[in-house]
Structure formats: structure tokens, C-alpha cells
Amino acid sequence: MITLTSLNNFLSKLLIYDKKFNLSLVDPYMANGLVYHGEEKINKIALAVSASLTVFEMAKKADAQALIVHHVFNFPPNVRYDQLFQNRYSFLVKNNLSLFGYHFLLDSHPQIGHNVSIIKEIGGTIEKPFLHKGNPWGYFGRVNNLPLAKIINGLKNKLSPSMTLYDFGPKNINRVVAISGRGTPLPPDIQYLVDNKVDLFITGENSEWIREIFREVKINYLAGGHYHTERFGILALEKLIKEKLEVETEFIELVNNV
Numbered sequence: 001m002i003t004l005t006s007l008n009n010f011l012s013k014l015l016i017y018d019k020k021f022n023l024s025l026v027d028p029y030m031a032n033g034l035v036y037h038g039e040e041k042i043n044k045i046a047l048a049v050s051a052s053l054t055v056f057e058m059a060k061k062a063d064a065q066a067l068i069v070h071h072v073f074n075f076p077p078n079v080r081y082d083q084l085f086q087n088r089y090s091f092l093v094k095n096n097l098s099l100f101g102y103h104f105l106l107d108s109h110p111q112i113g114h115n116v117s118i119i120k121e122i123g124g125t126i127e128k129p130f131l132h133k134g135n136p137w138g139y140f141g142r143v144n145n146l147p148l149a150k151i152i153n154g155l156k157n158k159l160s161p162s163m164t165l166y167d168f169g170p171k172n173i174n175r176v177v178a179i180s181g182r183g184t185p186l187p188p189d190i191q192y193l194v195d196n197k198v199d200l201f202i203t204g205e206n207s208e209w210i211r212e213i214f215r216e217v218k219i220n221y222l223a224g225g226h227y228h229t230e231r232f233g234i235l236a237l238e239k240l241i242k243e244k245l246e247v248e249t250e251f252i253e254l255v256n257n258v
Helices: 004-015 053-061 083-095 104-108 114-121 148-158 187-195 210-217 232-244
Strands: 032-036 044-050 066-071 098-102 125-132 135-147 164-166 172-179 200-203 220-223 248-251
Touching (some): 004 032, 004 066, 044 053, 044 232, 104 114, 104 135, 114 125, 114 135
Parallel strands (some): 066 098
Antiparallel strands (some): 125 135, 135 172
16 A cells, blocks of 8 residues: 555656656646545556546546546636536546546656657667657657568557558668657658658657658658557556555556547
8 A cells, every 4th residue: 555645756756857847838738747636545556548437437446546647637728617527527526536647748758658668669769859849749769770560560569450551761760750649740840850860750640631741751650549659658657656666556448549
């Protein structure tokens, strides 16, 4: 057993890796910390990709006292207290279930984040952050002339069955970018990729205009699923919690092939 206070301290120390970030500006719509303070005594922690009433019910059924997710509540002002929010929040209150959310911090974390974990999964080394809207949401990685087919074969069982691959670039890969979830590059990012000699861009989602742009710049594009590309950091976090804390954990799998 551990306490909620000790868990909160552990997560804050681990995940807030750079105190200079103004998280409310970098990530204004999602939480990066404790969202609801429930039961102080914790025997079991559940982890999941996204908060939802179904995930809360699954965590409760698993007899967890705390839940850690990547996507917590969206808090734009015009829907802050709508019925969806009230139903979800009231479940936490009624069941005394603590909720943590780590959005930007799990995308960008330099040791256990989604994107460094994806690069490590394909045998790559981390080079530097990939800046998206001026902030380090992803990472550049280096692999040594690795065949694209080998990368895809190694990843495909961990990605969405609906994944999309545009293999318009080199058949052997040296530099890769990983930016999980909805990391579709913005138009100004394209020259950034070209200038940095990127061979493969890995993200979660696709957009209509992506295919022809990547064909023209001759870069491979892999959209592995928003949900699936953002399992990596949550699973890495669960592994670390098991190693460092005396508490039971369970990953709540609510698959979404998008």
C-alpha cells in the first residue's frame, strides 16, 4: 500500500522533468497532474490511455483507488460544466477514485514518453526534440540504415489494425520522427522535416492532404493510430511504478482503432 500523497509526489518528480515549462500555456486544454483527490490509501493503481465513464467503471471493477491516464478531461470554457463533464466527475466523487492526467508530459518525456518509447521500440537512439507549434511534443531518432519493412514488421502488432503507411521515401531508414496521437505535421513543419533529412515520420492520425505532400517530399509516413501510439508511454510509466513503488497496477485496455 502507498498513499495518494506519496504517489502524487512520485509522479510530479518523475514527469515534470523541466520546471521551466509553463504547462498552462503549452497545454491549455488538458491536465498534467492530479485532477481529483480521492482515497488517500492506495492498494492498486489503474492506468489507461483516455478518461471516460467506461474506463472509470473498469477501474472501479478492478478495485483500483487511483487512475492515471494520458487524455483526461478537455476543459474549453464553453463546455466546462456540461453534462458529460458532470457525469464523469460525479462518478469519481461517488466512488472516491483519484484521477491523474498527463498529456504533454507523457508525449514529451525524454525517458518514458510515448515518442522516445516508439523510437526505442524500433531500436533507435534519441537525438533531439521535435518541435510542434514551438514545443517539444515529439522526438527525432536515429537508426542505422534499417529497412522500412523491418520497422513496420516490428511495430505492426503494437499499432492499430487500421494503420496507414505511405512508403514514398527511402527503403532504408536513418532518421525518424515520432510524434504520437494527432501529430499530423502542419504545413510549416514540412520544410523542417526536409531540412532535417527525415526518412520516416511516425504519428497516430492521418489527414486528407498528407498523402500527396509526403509523396512530393519523398518521406515515408506512418499513421499507427492515435490510441495505439499513445499506449507506449502509459505502459512505460506502469513498468516504472511497478519497479519503484510497492503497489499493484493494472492497465485498462479499452481499444480504439482510430
